[in-house]
Ligand code: ADP
């Protein structure tokens with residue numbers, strides 16, 4: 001291609017553009033209208049305009065500001081009016097361009113300064129006013145670019161691609177009848193419309209995401225992803241898988257040891273899991289259940305028939321604290337039934353680790369509970385039949401695949417993914433089209449609602465008094481310090497400071513501290529002491545965000561909650577309200593909170609429904625942030641936006657269905673190549 005040397009190619013790569021197809025999908029940020037020249041007399045402040053005018057006078061002025069700066073000022077005029085061009089930095093070439101007498105064509109934003117119209121840093125070119133160069137007939141696209149790659153260079157490259165597209169066209173990937181039916185434009189014309197819209201009306205539609213060309217690509221892209229996921233699922237489901245036979249007696253023996261009865265929702269989901277096991281196809285199921293709905297015990301129950309059928313189960317947790325807690329629960333629940341449980345975390349080293357690895361490899365360990373340490377190459381399973389991913393929004397698909405590959409032979413283990421992050425159904429359908437979906441939509445009986453209040457920094461003193469009073473009555477408190485954005489180190493420091501103040505102010509109470517920089521052993525000891533009730537107030541960073549379960553704790557204090565996502569605060573709040581005590585969540589805020597921040601926290605205060613919070617959080621922050629970048633990284637869309645484009649989901653589903661028909665086989669392959677690429681995770685499962 002013309003104008004693409006190694007240097008430019010390098011910059012293009014930085015933008016993720018390595019071929020013509022990538023370039024086509026590198027769509028403009030906005031458009032400029034250079035199809036007309038505005039007489040100076042018609043200029044309006046605030047508008048970007050193109051003018052043709054003569055330089056009446058120009059000068060380089062100095063102004064002092066810190067150090068002295070040179071400013072180029074030129075007075076321009078046509079026969080209808082005047083405008084000032086102003087440059088706060090400029091090249092010798094620009095200075096020459098603005099020499100008195102020259103006729104220029106300029107483009108820039110017009111503004112009003114001291115009662116006069118001016119353009120700051122307009123683009124300018126020298127023209128012959130008797131024979132001015134022709135004007136473009138379409139709007140001029142402005143592309144997202146990167147440092148060192150000039151807009152003009154990028155524009156020229158893209159022009160070549162578009163010209164080639166105009167002359168050669170490109171194979172249509174979608175059935176014509178479907179396009180007609182939905183009144184969507186063909187591929188080539190849609191592309192041309194987006195890169196060089198014919199009219200201001202077009203560009204306005206585009207700016208508001210209302211252009212048919214955009215709608216076509218949104219639906220196409222989402223359908224392509226859906227197809228890729230369905231294909232992945234089809235491949236996965238065609239694999240051989242362990243045969244797992246249920247043992248009702250053993251299940252009964254487990255259930256009678258529990259101090260509670262399963263809720264109906266837990267029973268229903270367990271039955272779904274057992275059905276999957278019996279179906280002879282690999283299970284791949286997402287279980288969503290709000291914080292505290294009791295997912296862990298369901299997972300433990302599902303391990304029973306797996307072990308009974310001669311296979312190992314593995315449970316993976318996102319943090320060491322959580323892995324430790326799960327390990328203890330599993331030991332307590334499963335060992336009485338004669339099942340051997342082994343815990344494996346990153347901190348296991350040396351001989352201890354060797355021993356555990358040997359037990360896992362020999363099959364002596366029947367249920368293995370751990371963190372991402374389970375992925376390590378040195379971990380070899382004897383016969384892995386079932387993998388549980390707890391709070392999986394912290395794990396990416398890549399990691400899931402890595403663990404699947406840990407099976408020997410050609411059997412695909414069953415997979416269960418558990419999450420408290422509620423995902424609106426429509427969204428789940430497109431992100432998790434490859435998974436089956438269950439929901440524990442009921443909390444265990446007797447849960448008291450948590451009263452949430454927003455308390456300002458000035459009331460810290462009386463808050464501490466209240467905390468002490470509650471502890472004296474047997475309650476326990478989490479005090480969470482957040483400074484996530486800055487750094488983990490700072491967050492730990494903040495927690496240490498709070499810990500010290502509280503220790504001093506409350507000498508009669510026992511205060512504990514846990515943060516991410518402590519040794520795992522120390523963390524475990526503190527959490528264990530808190531569980532036993534030896535610690536009244538646990539000062540912590542967000543390391544305790546997910547999963548931690550201490551039913552006696554009844555007050556959750558979150559400092560600087562405005563720094564957290566709503567779903568995250570909801571998770572934290574879910575740590576309390578688990579026992580019989582009346583529970584409180586206190587959001588401790590700086591007094592000068594912005595209106596917007598206050599409104600966000602108000603959502604948390606006013607509802608305890610995880611779904612409602614997630615929907616609002618999604619709307620405020622977008623899918624990427626709520627679901628975790630790693631997870632949506634696999635779902636990075638070029639054009640579509642899961643939140644914004646929800647209204648198109650019915651069309652997406654219909655299109656995906658249509659493309660699955662055998663007569664569209666080759667178009668389907670092209671569609672996947674265009675939008676999903678030859679990505680490993682879609683083609684090579686396990
Ligand atoms: P999550 O779904 O958030 O992972 P957990 O599995 O940690 O929730 O369960 C939260 C608490 O509820 C635990 O103490 C657990 O033992 C308890 N629990 C689970 N199921 C029930 C039930 N059916 N009735 C009463 N308590 C239950």
Ligand code: MG
Pocket residue numbers: 295296390547
């Ligand atoms: Mg949990």
